[in-house]
Amino acid sequence: MRRLGALAYRHPVRVLLVAASFFAAAVVLGAPIVSLLRVSPSDFEDPASQNARVTRLLQRATGAEDEFGVVALMPTGADGRTSPSAQRQEARVAALLARQKGFLRVVDYVRTRDPQLVSRNGHETVVLATFTSGKLGNQAVERLRPQLRAERVAFGGLDPVYEELTRHSRVDLERAELLALPLLLALSLWVFRGLVAALLPLLIGGLTIFGTFLFLRIVDQLTGLSVFALNLVTALGLGLAIDYSLFVLSRYREELANDRRSADRRSSNADTGTAIGRTLQTAGRTVLYSSLTVAAALAALTVFPLRFLYSMGIAGTLTALTAGAVSLIVLPAILVLLGPRINALAPAWLRRSSLRASRPQAGGFWFRLARVVMRRPGAIALASAALLVTAGSPVLRIALTPAGASLLPTSSQTRQVNETLMRDFATDAALRIAAVIQAPPSAGKSVEAYARQAARLSGEPVAGSPRYLGRSTWEVAIPPRGNPNSAASESLVKRLRALAAPFPVAVGGITAWFMDQQSSLGSHLPVVLVILALTMFSALFAMTGSVVLPLKALLMNMLTLSAAAGALVLAFQDGRLGGLLDFRGNGGLEPSNLVLLLTIAFALSTDYGVFLLARIKEARDAGLPNREAIALGLERTGRLVTAAALLFCVAVGALVTSQILSIEELGFGAALAVAIDASIVRALLVPSLMALLGDWNWWAPRWMRRLHPGSAVAVLGDGREPDGEATRSPSGPGS
Numbered sequence: 001m002r003r004l005g006a007l008a009y010r011h012p013v014r015v016l017l018v019a020a021s022f023f024a025a026a027v028v029l030g031a032p033i034v035s036l037l038r039v040s041p042s043d044f045e046d047p048a049s050q051n052a053r054v055t056r057l058l059q060r061a062t063g064a065e066d067e068f069g070v071v072a073l074m075p076t077g078a079d080g081r082t083s084p085s086a087q088r089q090e091a092r093v094a095a096l097l098a099r100q101k102g103f104l105r106v107v108d109y110v111r112t113r114d115p116q117l118v119s120r121n122g123h124e125t126v127v128l129a130t131f132t133s134g135k136l137g138n139q140a141v142e143r144l145r146p147q148l149r150a151e152r153v154a155f156g157g158l159d160p161v162y163e164e165l166t167r168h169s170r171v172d173l174e175r176a177e178l179l180a181l182p183l184l185l186a187l188s189l190w191v192f193r194g195l196v197a198a199l200l201p202l203l204i205g206g207l208t209i210f211g212t213f214l215f216l217r218i219v220d221q222l223t224g225l226s227v228f229a230l231n232l233v234t235a236l237g238l239g240l241a242i243d244y245s246l247f248v249l250s251r252y253r254e255e256l257a258n259d260r261r262s263a264d265r266r267s268s269n270a271d272t273g274t275a276i277g278r279t280l281q282t283a284g285r286t287v288l289y290s291s292l293t294v295a296a297a298l299a300a301l302t303v304f305p306l307r308f309l310y311s312m313g314i315a316g317t318l319t320a321l322t323a324g325a326v327s328l329i330v331l332p333a334i335l336v337l338l339g340p341r342i343n344a345l346a347p348a349w350l351r352r353s354s355l356r357a358s359r360p361q362a363g364g365f366w367f368r369l370a371r372v373v374m375r376r377p378g379a380i381a382l383a384s385a386a387l388l389v390t391a392g393s394p395v396l397r398i399a400l401t402p403a404g405a406s407l408l409p410t411s412s413q414t415r416q417v418n419e420t421l422m423r424d425f426a427t428d429a430a431l432r433i434a435a436v437i438q439a440p441p442s443a444g445k446s447v448e449a450y451a452r453q454a455a456r457l458s459g460e461p462v463a464g465s466p467r468y469l470g471r472s473t474w475e476v477a478i479p480p481r482g483n484p485n486s487a488a489s490e491s492l493v494k495r496l497r498a499l500a501a502p503f504p505v506a507v508g509g510i511t512a513w514f515m516d517q518q519s520s521l522g523s524h525l526p527v528v529l530v531i532l533a534l535t536m537f538s539a540l541f542a543m544t545g546s547v548v549l550p551l552k553a554l555l556m557n558m559l560t561l562s563a564a565a566g567a568l569v570l571a572f573q574d575g576r577l578g579g580l581l582d583f584r585g586n587g588g589l590e591p592s593n594l595v596l597l598l599t600i601a602f603a604l605s606t607d608y609g610v611f612l613l614a615r616i617k618e619a620r621d622a623g624l625p626n627r628e629a630i631a632l633g634l635e636r637t638g639r640l641v642t643a644a645a646l647l648f649c650v651a652v653g654a655l656v657t658s659q660i661l662s663i664e665e666l667g668f669g670a671a672l673a674v675a676i677d678a679s680i681v682r683a684l685l686v687p688s689l690m691a692l693l694g695d696w697n698w699w700a701p702r703w704m705r706r707l708h709p710g711s712a713v714a715v716l717g718d719g720r721e722p723d724g725e726a727t728r729s730p731s732g733p734g735s
Helices: 003-009 012-030 052-062 083-097 134-148 159-194 195-222 228-261 268-303 305-345 349-358 366-376 377-397 414-426 441-458 487-498 509-544 547-572 589-621 626-657 663-699 702-707
Strands: 070-073 103-107 124-131 154-156 435-437 466-470 473-478 504-510
Touching: 003 083, 003 103, 003 268, 003 305, 012 195, 012 268, 012 305, 052 195, 052 435, 052 466, 052 473, 052 509, 070 134, 070 414, 083 103, 083 124, 083 134, 083 305, 103 305, 103 589, 124 134, 124 414, 124 504, 124 702, 134 154, 134 159, 134 366, 154 159, 154 414, 159 228, 159 414, 195 228, 228 268, 228 626, 228 663, 268 305, 268 509, 305 349, 349 473, 366 626, 366 663, 377 547, 377 663, 414 487, 435 441, 441 466, 441 509, 487 504, 487 509, 504 509, 504 626, 509 547, 509 589, 547 589, 547 663, 589 663, 626 663
Parallel strands: none
Antiparallel strands: 070 124, 070 154, 103 124, 435 473, 435 504, 466 473
16 A cells, blocks of 8 residues: 555555556447347256256257247237238248348247137238347348338247347446436435545546456456346446545545644645545555455356356456556545645535545534444344344345346337237247157167157147257147246256156256256356355455454345345335336246345445444444544445445446346446445444444454454453453553
C-alpha cells in the first residue's frame, strides 16, 4: 500500500496517462465483445454428460446442432387429420422450410401420421424442421414470418428461443445502463456530497467495465463465453466501483480533514500526500481484501463445467480484480491531482455535511444504535435470526425449471408457441427423447429389438422405429410423457438409460438435458461451497487474526442467503411480483441462475463484512474496549455501508428491467441480499453477536496466531486468554 501511495503521489499524471491509454484500447478492442457473444442450449450443459454425448453423436451423423430446432405452428380451421385444405397448408409450410439455407429435414403429420403433431381438437398442427445450425434455423424463421403472417403461422423451437435470449440480453444491457446511470449520478451527488466527487465512481465504473470487456475478449479466444456474462460485468462493475470509490474517498476526506485540523500547518501538498498514504494503508487495504475476496468467491463458479456458470465466474473474477486495481491505482492519482478540490462544485450545505462526516464521532446515529443493540444483545440477535429464518422458510418448497422459452417475455411469439404446445397438444413433439445407438448398418435387427423394448417402456405407439443416420449411428425417437420436465418423463429417461443393449447407447433430449444439468450442479456444488467457505475464512482471518469472526460471518451469510432465496420463491416461483415487474412466472427457478445468484450474494455479504470488521479491528487495535470498538466501527462504516448498499442495489437492481426472467431474478435477488446484509445483519446481528461473544471474538488457537503475528489477542477479565493462557492483550482488556 505504501508503494501504491508513493506512486500516486509522485507520478499522478503518468498514472492517468497510462489509464487513459488503457481505457481507449479497452473501448476499441473490448466493446465489440457485446456483439460477439451468444447463448445456446450448451451454455447450460455439462460437456461430459450423456446428453452432450448424444448431441455430439447426432451432429457428427447428421450435421445438425439441434434436432428439430424450428417449430411452425399453424391453425388449420378444420381437423388437420382429415381436412385436405389443412394438409395442403401444412405441405406448403414444409416446402417453404425445405427451400431455406441450411435445411436438413422436415417432419409433418401428412408424411408421418404422428398424432403428436396435431392438437387434441385437431384444429392446430405443427411442422418440425432441422437446420445445420441454430443461426441458419433462426434466419429461416425470420425470412418466413412475413410470408406466413397472413395465414397466422407462428414459429417457435430452440433456435428462435436462444436467438431471442441473445438479442434481449444485448437490449437489456443498454436499457439497464440508461436507467441506472442517471439515478446513480443523482444518488452519488447526495452520497458523495459534491458533483466532482459524484462523477468519480462513475468514471471508475466505466474504466472497470470496459477494461473487463477487453479481458473477456481475450478469454473468449481461448474458451467460449456466454453472452449473459456481459450483464454481470455491467452490474457488478458499477456496484463494486461505487463501493470501493466511496470507501477510499470517504477515508481520504477524513484523513485530509485530520491533517487540516492538526497543529502543524503543513502545505497543501504535504496534506495530500499524507492523506493519500494513510488512506491506502487503511481503506486501501480493506479494498484490496474485498476485491480479492469477491474475486476468489466468484472464481469458485469456474469449478462448474457449464458454460453459463464458468463464464459468470470468469467475468465476475475479472470484474472484481479490475475494480480493485482501478480503485487502488487510478483513483488515488485522481485524488492527488484534485487535492482539496475534491469537494468542488458542491452546495454549501453538502460541504458542511461532508465536513461533519469526516470528523470522528462517538455519539452519531450508528454509534447510538450499536449501544442500544448491545444493551440487549441476546434478544436482538434471537429476533433478527428468527426474522431471517422465517423469511427463508419458503425455500423448503423450491422448484427448479430449465432455461427455455419460459424465460422470454409473454409478448414473445416463441414463448406463445411453446405455451400453446404445452396446453393444446399431448406433448411438444420437438422435445422428444432420443436414444442414440452406435452400431453398424448391418445391426438392424438388433437395433429393432432394442427399439421394441424402448417402445414397451414408453407405452407410446409411435415410439420405437429406429432410423439409421449414417456413421454407424442409429436413433430411436420416443415422445416424452406429457410435459418433458414431468416426473414421468424423467422416470422414462432413467429406465431407458438402464435398459440393456448389445451396442453402446446414450439417451438424450430436453428431459435428459435438464436431468444431467441438475446432476452436474449437484456433484460440483460441494466443492464450490468448500471454496466459498475457505475464501471467506481466509480473508477474514487475514484481516482480523480471529477464527471466531469468520465462523460467525459464515452463519450470517447463510441466513442472508436463505432469506434472499425465500423471497425469490415468493416473488418469482409463486409469481407474487408478476404484476409489478411485468412477468408471468414459470412455476420454478432456473437452477444454474440460482447457483450464480447465491454465490454473488455470498461474495457481497463477505464484502460488506470486511468493511465493517476492518474498522472495528482498527478501533480495537487503537486500544478501545470490545464494545466501544464495535460501536465506533459501526459509526464509522454505518453510513458508508448503507450508502454503498443503496448505490449497489440501484446498479444491480437495474437488471429487473430485463425482459429475460432469469436476469430479473438475478437483479432482484442480488439487490435484496445486499439490502438485507447492510441492514438487519450489519446493524443488528453483527453488534449483538459481537457483544455476546466479547473477547472471544478475537480468539484463535496459538498455532494459528503464529500464522498471523499481527493479530490482536483477546483476554478475559482476569487476564487470561480465552484458551486459558495468561498473557496481556495489546488492545487492553475487553469490556
